[in-house]
Amino acid sequence: MGRVPLTLACGDYDRTWALRTGSVQIPGVALTYLPLKVEETFFRMVSYREFDVAELSLSTYLLTLSQETPPFVAIPVFPSRMFRHSGIYINTQSGISSPSDLSGKVVGVPEYQVTAAVWIRGILEEHYGVPVDSVRYRTGGLHETGRVEKFPLRPGTTTEIRPIGPEETLSQLLVDGEIDALYSPRTPQPFVDNHPNIARLFPDSGAQEADYFRSTGIFPIMHVVVIRREVYEANRWIARSLHNAFEESKRVAAADIDQTVALGFMLPWLHDEVARTRSIMGSNWWPYGVGENSTTLSTFLRYSFAQGLADRLWEPEQIFAPECLNEVRI
Template sequence: MACRAYDRMEPLRDGTVRPGGAELNFLDLPVEETFFRMLRFGEFDIAELSLSSYVLTLDRGAPFVAVPVFPSRAFRHSAIYVRADSPLTDPAELAGGTVGVPEYQITAAVWIRGILAEHHGLGVAEVRYRTGGLDGPGRVEKLALSLPPDIEVTPIGSGETLSRLLLDGELDAVYSARNPGPFNAPDGGGIRRLFPDPEAVERAYLARTGIFPIMHTLVIRREVYQRNRWLARELVKACERAKRAGLAGLGETASLRYALPWLWAEVERTRRAMGEDWWPYGLEPNRPTLETFLRYSHEQGLAARRYDPEELFAPETLEEVVV
């Protein structure tokens, strides 16, 4: 199993939680490495995978079967970057401009484009897209794309990076799940986020839509799944137990579990905004989020058709066992 050792996955890595009937060799790898190795070579029996990339595999031989476990979720209004001296403060002002994205099909970019089109008046085809490595040259699309003619996507040069092109004024913005390298400097390195107060925008989006965007899902290599159909449900059960164990005590004040002095306050704010289970697994609690993403993927020329959420997951994981 290749997956980052997130707090909600750490009990699977350290063995305190085990799926029934299986022993995991847990590989804690950077997500880009896991995605590349799984999509190109199918190296792992179980892997964390980009939701967008997984959807694109469904009409390309369907080599994987997902379970409704979502290791990574994130609001993405905060993932839009411009130069510090840019006059832009509203996404609609990007119309006619050029935007960098590591890959057109990455999940974060699908969410950003969809949200900006639906809620901020910037159509998907109203900007030109340049793809390539954020801080290191040479990144290419992991999956071949066949896009509508009104969507312009061009790779950057083999020695170029999106961060450098943004600073040099050749890009108007960058959509990136990771912070551009220069942004991590104390002074922001000449880069800022597009929204002056992205947290407020993200909280308003949550209040308006109820959506907490899903980034990654968990997949099983299809031949492994077909030989062991029981594994899908046992994996979901184990991931639920791991999540409960990993998040237990997150807001504890007696002794701080993490080196963040006001984490307890953030936990309380999150509970007020999102309820006790703010990171839900399973199909039904996530249906509106999945339906929205699948609509965006199809509208942006990625998914061959508009899939229903049920089509993404192993059928054994879709119904509760009633006793």
């Protein structure tokens, strides 16, 4: 019996390099790895189902579950995680100096549904007293015009959500003061260029994020890995085999992360940063699976439902392939 051919679209991450290079194999699978930017992967997977397996926004995946026959089945592998206090940008002339100042303001988001924005809105409401519907949202492309919601939102939300103009971008609107703030997973280029009109809401965002982890134990999950339903139904063993391979690839990356014989990344004090991360988050700060991520997942599922995105309040075990929920015991 030949190997099942699978095409995987995923970011070019250290934790997936071993899958991309083939040093970690998936038994029974002939893998083609396509390293794509996440926006392209998400658009092509949701719109055209182009890939057998793909990295996908956790938020968008939840929206697909509302369909009569959901097109994807997720496995509890999280190729992207990121604290998001650092993803809140303000116009320095907007009068915003603290989270409470966001109430009543106009805030840009690439899409209302993007996972980073769901986390930011939830964290601001739960930990800083900024109600989600106290802000007016404007959606559109960060650096390019024409971006729209990749999956339709549920009707009936009382939150004000409007698209920006067809020739406008969020980064330029923030520079010009046409929006007061921006919630963005991708860093706006004017901020990178040190434009004086743009700053982070939390200048000490790293310290804020470390405190958030200490108090909640949450390292926000951004993306999951999904399998096209027809691929999954044809060979359900693929779900567990993929999960195991992603785990092994992550283990390979973690094994040498703080080696000093030669730097794997262009960060001269990487070993110090690894030690600092371990001191705050422990040695297993990027776990896969449902069990060790139950608090993080439950929190996001609650935020998604409360913000009018998910059509029901899911439990973590309900949104993943059952083959990946339990360990094999010998």
